[in-house]
Amino acid sequence: xxxxxNYEAGNxxxxxxxxNRLGAEAxxxxxxxxxxxxxxxxxxxxxxxxxxxxxxxxxxxxxxxKKLKQPVLGICLGLQLLCDHSEEGNTPGLGIFPNRVKKFPxxxxxxxxxxxxxxxxxxxxxxxxxxxxxxxxxVHGYYAELGAFTTGTTEYILPFSSCLQKDNxxxxxxxxxxxxTVGENFLKNFLEKI
Amino acid sequence: MLKKRIIPxxxxxxxxxxxxxxxxxxxxxxxxxxxxxxxAKQGADELVFLDITATIEKRKTLIELVERISHYIxxxxxxxxxxxxxxxxxxxxxxxxxxxxINSAAVKRPTLISEIARQFGNQCVVLAIDTNYIANRxxxxxxxxxxxxxxxxxxxxKEGERLGAGEILLTSMTKDGTKSGFAVDITGQxxxxxxxxxxxxxGAGTKAHFTExxxxxxxxxxxxxxxxxxxEIPVPELKLYLREQGVPVxxxxxxxx
Numbered sequence: 345x346x347x348x349x350n351y352e353a354g355n356x357x358x359x360x361x362x363x364n365r366l367g368a369e370a371x372x373x374x375x376x377x378x379x380x381x382x383x384x385x386x387x388x389x390x391x392x393x394x395x396x397x398x399x400x401x402x403x404x405x406x407x408x409x410k411k412l413k414q415p416v417l418g419i420c421l422g423l424q425l426l427c428d429h430s431e432e433g434n435t436p437g438l439g440i441f442p443n444r445v446k447k448f449p450x451x452x453x454x455x456x457x458x459x460x461x462x463x464x465x466x467x468x469x470x471x472x473x474x475x476x477x478x479x480x481x482x483v484h485g486y487y488a489e490l491g492a493f494t495t496g497t498t499e500y501i502l503p504f505s506s507c508l509q510k511d512n513x514x515x516x517x518x519x520x521x522x523x524x525t526v527g528e529n530f531l532k533n534f535l536e537k538i
Numbered sequence: 539m540l541k542k543r544i545i546p547x548x549x550x551x552x553x554x555x556x557x558x559x560x561x562x563x564x565x566x567x568x569x570x571x572x573x574x575x576x577x578a579k580q581g582a583d584e585l586v587f588l589d590i591t592a593t594i595e596k597r598k599t600l601i602e603l604v605e606r607i608s609h610y611i612x613x614x615x616x617x618x619x620x621x622x623x624x625x626x627x628x629x630x631x632x633x634x635x636x637x638x639x640i641n642s643a644a645v646k647r648p649t650l651i652s653e654i655a656r657q658f659g660n661q662c663v664v665l666a667i668d669t670n671y672i673a674n675r676x677x678x679x680x681x682x683x684x685x686x687x688x689x690x691x692x693x694x695x696k697e698g699e700r701l702g703a704g705e706i707l708l709t710s711m712t713k714d715g716t717k718s719g720f721a722v723d724i725t726g727q728x729x730x731x732x733x734x735x736x737x738x739x740x741g742a743g744t745k746a747h748f749t750e751x752x753x754x755x756x757x758x759x760x761x762x763x764x765x766x767x768x769x770e771i772p773v774p775e776l777k778l779y780l781r782e783q784g785v786p787v788x789x790x791x792x793x794x795x
Contacts (some may be wrong), residue, residue: 355636357608357632357634358608358634358636361608361609361634362612364609365609365610365612390659390661390662391658391659392659450733454733454734454735454758455733455734456660456661456704456734457540458661458704458705458735458758459540459541459543459583459735459758459759460540460541460543460583460788461539461540461541462539479541479788481583481613481614483614483661485660485661499539500540519614521612522612522613522614522636523612523613524578524581524612524613524790525579525612525790527612528612
């Protein structure tokens with residue numbers, strides 16, 4: 345059973361639909377016991393970092409997520425909230441990854457970074473078989489800086505951490521649930537190889 | 539590198555896909571979910587579903603359709619047509635739409651843009667602008683192109699961005715359905731003046747039209763309907779062509795082409 349953490353952030357239903365298409369059983373829940381007992385946990389999210397951190401604290405999920413021992417996959421805002429700090433609303437994150445989350449600088453390029461972009465993946469089980477056409481769908485105005493736990497790098501305006509990994513915590517900035525067949529292959533890796 | 543997006547648009551009437559010429563003369567073009575799945579497999583980057591019936595009694599049918607799409611489709615999709623309130627937008631987003639597009643209602647009440655953006659994020663608000671070249675100016679039209687407004691297209695696009703729109707879907711009414719090429723000039727002007735992505739729409743007839751709107755028109759994405767629905771230009775063929783022309787595009791993985 346996969347638990348998808350529900351904390352009033354957007355985009356949760358499409359994660360569940362994607363897992364169902366792969367034949368996985370998933371529940372969307374904010375119940376701490378259900379999350380603790382799940383085989384794997386997905387921490388999704390689209391929305392404002394400080395608003396969503398506030399929701400996590402209200403639901404007492406912030407401390408619980410840090411204590412999880414099973415594989416946890418943060419998606420999009422999930423990745424950013426697993427970092428140490430976000431400039432979006434100047435909020436502390438959960439601090440699993442020491443990276444800081446910053447706003448894309450204004451310049452010639454449009455912000456948010458919206459659309460399909462490629463990632464340089466490290467040779468890890470989570471990224472196996474994704475192939476050369478590894479474009480994933482991104483939508484974000486803030487990015488996680490590169491660091492020791494970066495496992496995938498994408499370039500937009502500057503190189504940033506599109507994938508992070510530390511112990512049982514995995515995180516991606518892109519939306520695998522919206523990234524066509526490549527995205528499904530990625531989720532299948534998380535279900536089967538992690 | 540960020541890729542230029544190809545977006546098939548499905549006009550929905552009573553649960554079916556239809557395509558008209560210059561906003562009139564509708565032809566039946568198939569089941570929306572079936573078509574959507576085909577496009578997703580072929581490598582379409584996103585989909586837009588535009589409900590052109592959008593009467594209150596049909597609202598429930600649309601929401602059921604959105605739920606079905608969200609269940610089967612693994613790429614992002616936008617739903618538009620008849621969204622007048624935050625509640626209308628919320629119902630579609632909760633049914634699984636990634637973005638909603640608003641048009642006439644935003645012109646009548648611009649704060650609708652900020653209300654939806656505040657609650658669900660800028661990224662899910664697509665401001666659809668129907669534009670027409672009248673007396674040497676690009677003007678904004680509403681009500682499916684029937685009513686001219688006081689807005690100049692450039693000004694309205696900038697105001698939309700300021701209010702929190704995450705993207706502009708710019709449809710040239712003079713071009714729509716004509717297959718004579720996108721309105722490259724106004725697309726380029728809007729794309730240069732706003733800092734959010736611009737989707738060009740209306741006029742796609744040949745593969746070269748897409749190169750033109752991406753390169754000269756600086757569009758971030760291009761939307762078309764009939765050339766895809768009637769199989770005139772298959773998505774994979776278009777993308778291979780664009781790649782040869784030096785336009786960065788995403789190719790679907792081989793087994794699906």
